Each structure stands twice: as structure tokens, then as C-alpha cells.
Amino acid sequence: MLMHFKLAWRNIWRKPRRTLITCSAIVFAVVAAIAMQSINRGSYEAMIERMVSFSTGHLQLQDYRYEDESSLDNAFPIDQTTLELVRSADERIEHVVPRLETFMLAANEEYTRGAILLGIDTDKEHRFNTIRNHLTEGRFFEPDEQAVVLTQGLSSRLQLGVGDTLILIGQGRFGMSASGLFTITGLLEHPIREMNTQAVYMPLKTAQGLLSAENHLTALLISPQRERHTEQVAASIREVFADSELVVFTWPELMPELLELMELDLAGPRFITAILYVVIGFGFLGTVLTMTLERIREFGMLLSIGMSRGRLVGVVFLETFLISCLGVLSGMALAWLILRLADPIRLSGNAALALMDLGFEPVLPMSFALDQFLMQGLYVFFMAMLASLYPLVTIFRLNILDASRK
């Protein structure tokens, strides 16, 4: 095996310039493909991370009726036993965050706007996400305070500031009237654009009192230590609550439209990558073709002296494999280096303004997801397999005498 490897390795360096050009083409394709994917995925990962942290959580435990009818009537009772059951379902659970959420009307003396009321447990919420860091003015409320934190968009619309009073009017559980006056203790710039014009944060206990939903939640947000454990943790919780009215949803189930959008948006770069690989593939095939044709006589000699066709095919395949490996590994390393140096790309000018208008930070974060690196390796390996079909067929059909006359 060592001798065969040695033979293949030395063969690819017979024409070093050709090998280097072929490798460079592969390196270029891999770097371009990874960079394209990394920028796209990086933006989406950042978006998903924002949505998961500030909106849905990685997992949500809800009443099974809540998904179809997001009403307080479908809130579920929460007690210490339920919380313990959730916590003990899987040791990889890191955060369990209660939420009570409903639509209400928010008003000042003159104007009324629609709002999303979020009853939160400040301690748990602050351990789970960085919403506190988005305060632009004032402070977050104490757990039992009759107070709210308002998002900037909503405060501008209602022309209210810190220290003013917000009126909330709506409906509590089972048609109970829900209204009250609340002091605004702080304003925040919400990281999710849609939420920035609607969200009102309130202490959980206060919200439960306002909405006649004492000891009830609309959702329990659950977060595993690592994002990749989401599905496994979901399965563990499903098992624990199999016979109850509570169901678990993962974030892709909660935001299917976001995933669809992401898939749609990634189709473009994937198509360009495919074209890139087809072009590189033909270049690679050209190299393999030349390598094969100029060695027909040598192949004939090797078969004459007793090397089996299978072994010879193995050596030639190893050559194409080694060239592609060299290209892929160098490409991966170079792509990683470039992305590390460039991460994140800070935009300026009109591009930055356009992103800020959409509620995003004017930066393009990179994704360093391992799979996007490994997939390139797989594609090029597949390409090498296809390219090596030519020498494979040639060797199996080779007539030794014809070869010796070349």
C-alpha cells in the first residue's frame, strides 16, 4: 500500500506546474463557494439567533391548543412540579424561561396603538438573552412593580418617555376585562425590527394579575446548552409530557417561514457554486485525461509485468484523489483564514443604510459552520470520482499490445 501511495504521490509531481494549476483551480472554487455560503449563512444565523434569543427560544412548551389559537384561554398552568419535570427531562437544558404573551391596546391620553405584551421573569430573561443591553433610557422594572419597559418604536408613536404612564387595555383569560396604568421605567431598542414598534415588557406577576392569568403561561421557553442538541432535548421533553396537554415545538417549527426564506435565498449561491464546480470539474477532467493519455504505454508495461488492472486503477484513482484532497484542504484552510480575517464585514455608505432601514446592524457576520466546509470536500471528492471514471474505463479496456505501440 505504501509503495502504491508513493507511486501515486510521485506521479502527481511529474508535472508540478500542471498539478499546481489544477490544485489552484480547486482552491479557488472551494474558497469562492465557502465564502459565498459563509456570508449568506452568517447573516441568517445571526437573524435566527436574534429570533431565538428574543422571541421564540430554541424550544417552547405550550398548551396543544395554543398553536392554532394563540389566545390567553389556551394558556397553561405552571407550578413547581411542572418546572421540575422540564428541568429533569434532559441534563443538557440550560435555560427555562416563562412567558405570558398577548395582544393589547397601548395608549396615552390621545393615541392608541396595538401592542404585544410580554410578561417576563426578569432574572431568568436576563440570564437567557441580552435584552437588558438594548435599554436606551431608564431601567428594567423590579419583579413586582406596576411598570413597563417600552420599545423605542412604540414610545415614539405614543410620544411617551421614561416616567410617563402607559395605559393598557385588552382582554384577559375567558373574556375578563384587562386594563391598567403602568409607569414606564425604561425604553429599549428591540433587536427585532417588528418587535420594536409593538413590544411592551412587563413583570410576569404583574402581567398575570392584569390578565387574570395567575400562575399561567402562554409558553415556557427552553434552551439547550448547545443549539445542536435542540432536537434531542425536544425528544426528551416530548417523552416526559407524552400524556399531558403540553406539547413541545422546536424553533424551526415555530418559524417555518424564516427557514423557507433562508432556503430560497441560499438557492442562488448554491446555483453559482454548482456552475463553478462544473467548470472546475471539466478542468480537472482535462488534467486526468492528459495524465491518462500520456501514460498509456506505461500502463501497458505495468500490466505486462504483472500489475493487475484493479491495482493500476487504484493507483490512478489515488492520484486524482490526492490532487483533489490537496486542493480541497488548501482551499478550506485558505477560506477559513480569509473568513477569520474578514469577519465580520462592516458595511458603510448606502449598503449600511439599507440594512439599517431593515432593522439590521450594518455588518455581515460569517458562518463557520463545519458542515459548509465538509460539504465542499464531499463535492470535490465526488468530482474526483467522476473524473477518475475515464482512466478507470481506459485501463479496464486497455489492450496491452496497443498500449506498448503508443
Place this chain on the structure above:
Amino acid sequence: MPIVQTENLTKVYNPETVPVHALRNVSITIDTGEFTSIVGPSGSGKTTLLNMIGGLDKPTSGTVLVDGVNVTRLKDRQLINFRLKNIGFVFQHFNLIPVFTARENVSFIMLLQKKDKKEMRQRTDELLEAVGLGSLKDARPREMSGGQQQRVAVARALASRPRFILADEPTASLDTRAAMNLLDIMLRMNHEEQVTFIFSTHDQRVIDRARRVITMVDGIVEADEHRK
């Protein structure tokens, strides 16, 4: 004891269109330890005969028995294995593996035979010493002269301890001194290792030193001369 026997060996190229009779009912017997030269003008069929004996080509009719085995009936994979075990080849244009050193070229054939590493190393060194290339073991073909490359080719052919060696015009690409040197080595190996040599040639220097000369003309054995 016969090592090679051909019986009514006939080879016709293009039988359907313009038939070319390369061999016509050739029947010869070569015994173990012979140093046989097959001679004749170009197109006389000597290379075709060598190819038939080496299992590189199939006859139109007739049989080739090598050590009692009818090689014309062997399938491709069996033939490759048969050649590996029984036949050593020396080509006119040396045909060494260009990326391997002299040592690696010689040991490669033993590697294909899955020989023990220690035995492989020992045999390689012995053979390279025997052909006078002890100091060029690590040289690659491009660093050697034609004569030196052909001596490596002889060492490679001997490495697998074949039943016989087929050499197609082994001296055709060599100058007189290198050719004589190669012939000395081949004769010594024939004498010392009892290896049978069968070679095609029209080089008079080779013919003069052969102990048996088979002369072919138009695909027919015209003369078969045994010398002392």
C-alpha cells in the same frame, strides 16, 4: 525439460478484410536453461511469437504451453497473475517506472508478488550488485544512461525468479559497449541462476553469443540452429 512449447501456432491479423499472416503453424520447443535468440527481418513474426509466448496476444489457432499450462486458454486476470509468477519481461525501450529509483523499480515486482520485506530488500540489493549498479540504487531512470536503465530492467525481470525471461530487442537502443555489457550479464544470469532467456533480435552481436538461434521469415521458422 521443455519450458515453452508452441504447436501449430498461427496468427492472422485482419482476417475479415486484408489478412496478414504474422505466424504460420509455428511449432517450437524451448528447454529450461536455454539462451535462445529469435531472429529475422522486420515483419518476420519474431515479436508476434514472443507476444504469444508471453500471453500478451492470442493466436488465431494453435497452442502455447508454458510449463505445461496452455496460456491461450487463460482469462485476462489469470494471464496477468501467470505472467507475474512465471515470466520476466525486458523491453526495447527499458520501460522502467520513471518516478521510482532503481531499487524501487526492482522491488516493485516482488511487492506485487507480496514477498517478505526482508527478502525483497536482500534480493533487490543482490540483483543490482549483480548487474553492476550497486552504486546507483537510489538513482531514478532519468539519472541513468540507456545501458544502465536496461540493466535495471534485467534486474527487475529477474527479481520475481521467473521461469524464463522474454526480451524484445533488448540491445536495440544501446551502444556497442552497453550492449556487450548487458549480454555478459544476461549470459552470467543464465549460467548462474539457470534462467531461460528468449529474446527477439536482429542485432548480430546478440546472435553471435546465443546458444540457439531460431530464424523466422514470413511467419515461418526457417532455421533452428543449436550451438555449443
